[in-house]
Amino acid sequence: MMMFWKLMFILAVFTATTQADCPMSQNPKAVIECLRYITSGLYGAVTKDLKIICSIASDIAICARRELGDCVAAEVGRKALDEIRDLADNCCPDRNRPRCPIRDSIINEQRCFAADSLVTLPNGQHKSITQLQSGDTILAYDDKTKQLIHTHLITMLDFQLHRFALFKQLTTFSGRQLSLTSSHLLPTSEQTYVMAKNLRIGMNIYVMNDEGVLMSETITNITDVVKQGYVAPLTAEGTLIVNNIASSCYATINSHHVAHAAVAPMRWWYRLFGMSWKGSKEGEGIHWFAKMLYEIAVFIVPSIIHY
Known part of the structure; x- marks a missing residue:
């Protein structure tokens, strides 16, 4: 966690001082303090920690307007800054307000894969997961035979390129890495499917090697990382190969x-x-069918929902 704070702070200061036209020389202490608030707010936003967001919301609004203005919004990320402000405006007075997105909801927890992930095509080439289109053929995992198969992309259950999220980043013995949200399911050799948050170092998952063969491999490291953008592809088989690792489409x-x-x-x-x-609306967002499924599940069998 300490490393996360250091990296985020260094990145924010570097960006503001080298790329933005910000008044560092006029009031450097105030600028650094402002960047610290924004870094804290960003972490609070991706972890949905209202204590962090609400405690510094007013400081973010004041310092961003007084000290840095538009240069912070442009360099740190206008959408990220807007998201922190929206969370503060809509949630700090009352978490249960209709416009507050931080509620116990699959709509905010689903997320799935980081937007920088790659899928594998039948010819062995890789393609950005964000570039997938309905009907594309990609490699998937057959949980009956434990072999690679072909499948088609049906649609995206969620598609967000600008929002930030907290991911579990798994690293295997051969160096394969996969970033996915904590409630996402992965097939393991020890059990059937396990949520990312319940995976442990030493457990085995299925990895595609350099020869295109699926094999069991040990997890050697698990860390929390913050990344921008996430997507939730749905395939006909319900599985897919992401960053050469077999995964479920579901969370x-x-x-x-x-x-x-x-x-x-x-x-x-x-x-x-x-x-x-x-759905009725193209572009980024959550598929209407995924929203409907959540509402039905919460109403009928809320016990099957995990976060």
């Missing part, structure tokens, strides 16, 4: 097979019409 519900059954209507639609079951 929050602690059963891969229950989650796969829940999205069966989307698979049927794709098989019948050969196109994704799109």
Whole structure:
């Protein structure tokens, strides 16, 4: 955690001093203090920690306007700064306000893979997970045979390129790395599917080696990292290979097979019409079907929801 704070602070100061037209020479102490507030606010936003956000919300608003102005918004990230302000405005008076997104909800916890992840095509080439389109063929994992198979992308259950999130970054013995949110499911050799937050060093997951063969490999390191952007692809098989690691498409519900059954209507639609079951609004955001599933689950069987 201390390393995270140091890196975030150094990055913020470096960005502001070398790339932005900021008044460092006029009031350097105030600028550094402002950057510290913003760094704290960013961490509070991605961890959904209202104590952090609310305690420094007014300081962020004041210092960003007085000391740094638009240069902070441009260099630290206008959307990140806006998100911190929105969280403070909508949640600090009352966490249960309708406009406050920090509630016990799959809509805020799903997230899945970091936007810098790569998927593998049948020819062995890699493609950015953010560039996937409905109908694309990619490699996936068959949990019955433990072998690689081909599957098609149906749609994105969530697609956010600008929001920040906290990820579990797994590293395996061969150096493979995967960043995914804590409630995301991964197949393991010890059990069936395990949420990322319950994985431990020494457990084995399935990795595709350089020869394109799926094999069991040991997790050697698990760390928390903050990254910008996350996506939740849904495939026909319910699995996919991300950064050469076998993964489920599902999160929050602690059963891969229950989650796969829940999205069966989307698979049927794709098989019948050969196109994704799109929501009413294109672009970034959460698919309307994923939202509906959550509301049904919370109402009928809330015990299956995990965070």
